[in-house]
Each structure stands twice: as C-alpha cells, then as structure tokens.
Amino acid sequence: MRVRLATLGCRLNISEMEQLARHFRAAGHQVVDEDEPCDVCVVNTCAVTHLAERKSRQLIRRMQQAHPQALLVVTGCYAELEATQAKAMGVPLVVGNQQKEHLFEIIAQQLGLPEVALPTQTTVCSRGLRTRAFLKVQDGCDNACTFCVVRLARGKGRSRPLDEVVQEVHQLVRAGYREVVLSGVHLGAYGHDWGDRHGLFHLIRRLLDETDLARLRISSLEPWDIVPDFFTLWEDRRLARHLHLPLQSGCDATLRRMARRTTTQAFAELVATARSAIPDLAVTTDVMVGFPGESEAEFAESLAFVEAMQFARLHIFRYSPRPGTHADTMPDQVPPTVAAERAQRMHTLGEALERAFRRRFLGRMMEVLWETARPAQGVWLWSGLTDNYLRVTTLSAEDLHNTITLTHLTAETDDELRGEVDLSHIVDTLAR
Secondary structure, three states: OEEEEEEOOOHHHHHHHHHHHHHHHHOOOEEEOOOOOOOEEEEEEOOOOHHHHHHHHHHHHHHHHHOOOOEEEEEEHHHHHOHHHHHHOOOOEEEOHHHHHHHHHHHHHHHOOOOOOOOOOOOEEEEOOOOEEEEEEEEOOOOOOOOOOHHHHHOOOEEOOHHHHHHHHHHHHHHOOOEEEEEEOOHHHOOHHHOOOOHHHHHHHHHHHHOOOOEEEEOOOOHHHOOOOHHHHHHOOOEOOEEEOOOEOOOHHHHHHHOOOOOHHHHHHHHHHHHHHOOOOEEEEEEEEOOOOOOHHHHHHHHHHHHHHOOOEEEEEEOOOOOOOHHHHOOOOOOHHHHHHHHHHHHHHHHHHHHHHHHOOOOOEEEEEEEEEEEEOOEEEEEEEEOOOOEEEEEEOOOOOOOEEEEEEEEEEOOEEEEEEEEEEEEOHHHO
C-alpha cells in the first residue's frame, strides 16, 4: 500500500508518526510524500489551542479532497477530545491518543491485512539523516494547570523503562546519531509513576555514563521538577547547555490563577543557580498572554519580569479557551484584540532578547553539529546548532554533515550567526 502521514503540533506527534512510518515500511508498504496518491491517509492532530483545532479540521478536509479514495484515519489530541466532531466530518476511522501506539494494528485490522512482526524500538523521531533524534521517554501529565487541555488529551503520566531507554540510545549511537533530545509531555516527571522522584536525574546520569553519545539535550522541564544537585549533571560537557523552563507568566497573581506551582522569585532563583553552575547556558521559555483576568498592570509586570530574566528565546502563546479546563469558566476573559496587541509587544521583546543572547557569542569559538546544507555561491551553505541552541551557518565545499566542528562565530545574519569552521578540530564522536 501507499501510505500518506500528515501531522500537526508537538514533537511527540512527530515522533509518533515516525514510529508509524517504520511500522508500515517493516510490513512492506510505502510511505509517500504530500503530493503523491495514497491508499491510506493518517492525520495526527493537535488541540492545544482553538487555532490548532481549526488547523486540524482544515488538514482533515484537505486530505479528504486530495485523497477521496483513501482510507482516512484521524488520531491525536483533536481525535481524543472531539471524536464525535471528527466522525461528523465523514472520517471513517478515529483513533484517540490512548490507542495511538496500536495504530498500525488498528489500521491493519480495518483493512483485513495479515499480521506482521513489527520493530521493537519505535519511539525515535529523526531530524535530518542520522544527525539528531527525538526520543520519547514519557507521555501524559499529572499537573493541573487551569489553562491546559493536554492532560485531558494525553492522560496520566507514564514513563518508559529506564533500561529500555538506555538500550535505545546505544542503538542510536551505533546508527550514527550524534545528538539525542529527551522529550515527553511532562519530562520532569520521568520515573514518578514508579516512585522515583529523581527519575530524570538517574536517566540522564546513566545515559552519560553508559553510552558514547556525543550530545544529549533535554527538551522541556517544569521548574518545580528540578531536584537538588540536578545541575551537577552538566559537569559532563556532552549535556547540552540549554534549559527550556516554561514560565507562562511573569506576574505572581496570574501564576496563581494558572495554578502554576512556582513564583517569580522561585523561578528567578532557579535560573540564577542554573546560570551560575552552567556557563553560557541558554534559558528559553514559554510565555502566555491574555490569560483570564490579566489586567494591563499584570501584563506590564509579566513583560518586565521576562525582560529582567534575559531569556535566550521566547515561545509566545495567546491564551485560548479550552472546554473542560477551569480557566474556560473564569470571569474577565481578555478580548482577542487586547491579547493580540500584548502578544505583539512580547514578540518585540523576544526578538530583542534573542538578538542580545546571540551577540554575546560573536568572536567566540563554539562546537557546532552540522545538520543540513543547500547550494550557495558554488559551494554549500551548511546549517547547524551549538549545544546552547545557537543556529549557525557556514559556507564550505567540505561534507560537514553529521560532524561536530570547532567554529569561529564571525558575524550575525538575520536570526542566526555565521561561522568559519576549523577543519583541524573535528570532534570524532564515535571514537570517544
């Protein structure tokens, strides 16, 4: 069969579609590109905001029009939360998140296909060819943030067995991957479901001690999940100097309404401790604007706190009412036009903060993992990342793909840095 896979939303969605692609290929089927005909079309949806839900419906309709003869399968958070609505759109097979890991078997049963043996390691999502892998180690969330629908769509927190994750990273290293990004809905709660409150610390420690991985990155951590001595892990230079710590608001009154388990003082102290322990650390965050009850004074307080924290990058969201959440019933909903104006002001600040962080490294020598290239000026324009999340480009006729090189950061271009590669210093990660 020819199978088309389409996805929206988070890295976990992408990872899960890569898993499904491997299942179909292992069974002898072909995964095709967007504009090719197909027999089966799977749409992995998102519902984190009302805009994500709208995009999910638009993608479903687009696939219905493009592939009218194909079996259309809809899964993901929109399918979990709005299954009746999806079926009303004429979708013959709707599969929620709780059954997503069995999606191949469900589709095969629907089509009357014979049973096949599937690969046992199926959670890796690669970005580029054997360069960086997103490794899903946890799913679900036990937090109760008043704005968030993900805990309803993803269920309770659950973690993959530690030995299984370590073994999979060994396989990734043997396959040639240089970087692994640990990901999960509530990554900091890794191991909590079996009683290990320091589960993520123990997982990272084992990955650094027991594998030859060149670079390990952590995707996102709630600030209250960071345990004492956590920052000692960065004594191993292979752990990327990048922490994504969702803030959501820089105003304590707003944080209380959000039921976020932190304060601005606690957050600032955590960031100060992290920066003291990890030189050149990039701290990135999520910020929400327009939460119910957010006055102009509260927004100004949040804006000032974000500026004072000097984040390396902001992910900015406008509050979106989600049915089933407590915030959806709160009074003093902020008008969309006001939220949009505040988002623009936060974006302006975010661009300035990102620019300031980049410029700190002009003239420095940094290690860059080169990922992709395109033709330019008769050679190749390579693009890669430093461990502290700086995007760097360089012109080179050499094949730099999947190498880590010492690179002199010489100039700033738009939203990235330009570098000159020191070819005498190529990090031989497999010979570590």
